[in-house]
Amino acid sequence: MKANHLVWIRRVSQAFFLILFIFLLVESRLPQDIYLDYSIALDAKQDIELDYPVKYFFQLDPLIWITSLISGHQWIKGFGWALGIVVLTVFFGRVFCSFICPLGTIHHMVSYIRPALKKQRMVSANQKHSSQRFKYFLLILFLMSALLGLNLTGLLDPISFFFRSLALAVFPGVGTGIKELLDLTAQSDIKILNYISYGGEVLVSPVFGYEYKAFKSAWFIGILFLFILFLNRIRPRFWCRTLCPLGALLGVFARFSILRLEKDPEKCTNCNLCLLSCQGAASPVPGQEWDASECMFCFNCFNSCPENAIFFKLGWPPHVSKKPDMGRRAVLGGLLAGLSFPLLGRLDGRLHHVSDARLIRPPGSLPEKDFLKLCQRCGLCMKVCPTNAINPALTEAGMAGFWTPNLIMTQGYCEYTCTLCSGVCPTGAIRKLSGKEKIESPIRIGSAYIDRGRCLPWSGNGPCIVCEEHCPTSPKAIYLREGKTLSPSGKAVNVKLPYVDLKNCVGCGICEYKCPVKGNPAIRVIAAGESRSVANQILLKL
C-alpha cells in the first residue's frame, strides 16, 4: 500500500472516531423521545433508557480495563473491546493512538494546523526526549495504586480526561454563552428576534442542555484542558508523548508488533523530513534505532520520505523490537508514588472512621472502598443527570476521591424514579438499578434533617410546606403537625410544622432543592443513612 493512502485512511479513521466520540457524548443525556406509550406506562413501570451505547469508548480503553481488573478483581462486562485493542496493539503497535484515540486526534489537529515551531526547531523538538519516560512513571503509579485499592487512572486516562473536559467544561461553557444570548434576544421587543431565539433554542438545547448547566470546579477542568492543548506548542502531541498513561501501556505491548518501520540507511540523504512530521518522537531517521513503543503509527515519516529510505512492513516471523525506554528512575519512582498515594489517601480517615456528611453518592454507588477501586471520574454520570445534581467532588471525598461524583442538592436533586446514572457507569462503580428496585428497596442516598432556626414555620416566619409537598415517597417522609410558634412580634400563631420520618426518607434532596431558603436551605440532606454503607446507618432496624 502506498504511504499516501495509509495517511488518508488514518485521517478518515480519526475523523470518524472523533465524531463518534462527540456524538456519544452529546447523546449522554435524557433521551429526547418524550413520546412514550402511556398504555405501557399504565401496565408496568417502564424505565427511561439511553438510546446509544454511550460508554463504548471507555470499554475500548485497555487502561481502564486493566486497572479495574487489578483493583476491583472483577471482569466487567463490555470490556472485550479493550482486550481487542490490546491484541491489535500486539500485532500492529500503537495504532490506537493515531487511528482511534479522540484526544490524540485533537492534539494531532492542534499540532498540525498551527505548528508553533518551524523547520530546524521542529526537527529538534521531534527528537526523542528523556521526558517521554514520565508517562511510564504515571502508568506504573496508576497500576501500583490500583493494586492497593485506589484507582486514580481516570484523572489522566485520555478517554476519561477528554470526556470530563468536554462534558463538564467545554460544552457547558459554550452552552451558557449561547443560552445567555438567546435569553437576551427572547426578552427583546422585536418580534423577529423572539422567534430567532425560540428557533435557536430548539436547535441548541438538545446538544447543550435545556438549562444553564453548572459543575463545581469545572473552571479548573477547563483550564487544565486548555493547558494541555497549549503544551502542543512546546512539542507536538506533548500529552501523547509525555503524559498519556494509556500510550505508555500500549507502548509496552507495541514491542511485539509485526508491523515495523524498516530503514535503508544507504538511501538516506539526512534531509530530516521524516523527523519534521514525526508525531511520537520515535526516532524514524535511518541510523537511529526505531522506538516501537514511542511510535504512534501515523505513517507521516513513511509518507514524507522522498528517497523511500524508510517504509512500514509486516515482518514475519515476529521479532521483538527495542524495549520501551522507561529508565530505572521512572520505574522506581512510579512504584514508590503508587505505594504512597493510596496510603496518603486514607489518612483523612474517611474510609475507616466517618465519611463527610456532604459526600452524597449517586444511587446504586458501591460502598466507598469498592467505589474508589472502580470510579474513573469520567463525568458520564454527571453529564447524564437530568437535574444537574451530580458534580465532581472537590474536597468532599478527600484526596482519594477528587473529582468523583457527588450530589449537590442546592443545584439539583435525585429524581425519584430516575436511574440514568446507574445505567451509564462504565466500570460499575454505580451498579445498574431498575426504577422498581430503586423505589422498593428503597435505595437511600442520605437523609434529610430540618434546621429549625432557618425553617420559616419553625422560626415563626410564616407558613410553608414546600418540603412536604415535594417529598416523593408514599407515605411521605416529611410530615406536618399542627403546632404553635411565636411570630416575630411575640404573638403565638398556629402553623403546620414539618418533621422528617427517617424510616421513609431516601435522601433524594428535592426538599433541599425546593426550599425557599436558598444557598443554605432549612432542610438539608446528609450522607448518614445511605444504603451503601453499613457504618453510616442511623436507625437500629429499618
Next chain:
Amino acid sequence: MNYHPITRRESIKKLLKISGGLALTGAMTWPFQKTISAWAGSTNKKFIVEGIGQNHEYSVKALAGKVFEAAGGIQKFVSKQDVVVIKPNISWARSPDLAATTNPEVLEAVVELCQEAGAKKIRIADHTIHDARRCFAITGAGMVAKKTGADLVYPRSSLMRNMKLQGHRLDVWPVFLPLVEADKVINLPVAKVHSLSGLTLGMKNWIGAVGGRRSALHQDIHLTIVDLAQFFNPTITLIDATRIMVSNGPSGGSPSDVAVSNRLILSDDPVAADAKASGLFNFRPRDIGFIRLGEKWGLGTTEFQKLRQHKVII
C-alpha cells in the same frame, strides 16, 4: 358601562395599559368592573356541567364529548383559526395511574375537540416541577402530543417574562408566556389533596403557569392562587376527576393514594368548578381558602343555583 364578562384578552390589554401608566383611572375602576362583570345578570348566565361515567366500561373520550355537548358544544368556546393553549397538570414525573397528573385520555379528548372546532394551533403547556422531559414522557402528555399533532411547549427561561399581575398579593412576577399568548385558554387540572391549600384543583393549577420563586408562593397560598386565577382567567375549566388523589398529595406515588371517581367537571366559572370538585373530597367549598377568597374577590360563585346546571351520565 358595558356589562359583559371581561375576557382574558381584554384584561391583558387593560393590564398593559395600566402598566404603561397611560390610564390611571382605568386602574381605579378595573377591580370594580371585574366584580360587577362576574355577577352580570341572566343575559349571559354561566354554566356548570358534571359528567359521570357510571357504565363500568365507559369511554373517557365519549364522556368528555358529552360534557362539552351539554355546555353548548366546543364551538361555543373555540372558534375557527383560534390559537388554543391547554394547561394540564403534568407537574410530576408519575405514571397516569397514580393520579398525580391529568389523565392523558382526557387531554387527548380535549385536544381532539379543539381540532374539531377548527383551532389553528393547539399548544399544551405546563411549567413542571420535575424535569419537563421526564414529565412529558411519563405522564403520557408526550404521547398525546404525538398522536394529535398538538405542540408541547418545553418550559424554559426564555419563555418566562415578567408581567404585572395586579393582584392583591402578587405584583410583578415571571409568567410562562405561551399561557397568555393565545386566543383561548383551557384549564385542565387534576383533582388532588394538598397539605396546605387543602385541595389542588383548577385555580391552583395556575401556580404551574408562572416561573420565579414559586416555592415562596406557599407563604400566602390562598391569596396568591386567587391572584393567579384572576390573571390567567381561562375560557373554560375542565377538572379531571376520572380518578382523584385522596391521600399523600399532591405528589402521591402509590396506587393506594388514588380513588376512582369517574367524573369530569366543566365550567366557565373557575370558582364553581373548584367548588363542585371539592365536594368529591367531602369538603364544603367555602372551607377551602382559595375558593372562599375567589368568591369574595368576584372570580365566580359557589352557589350553583346561580348557574345553568347540567348533569351528564353515561
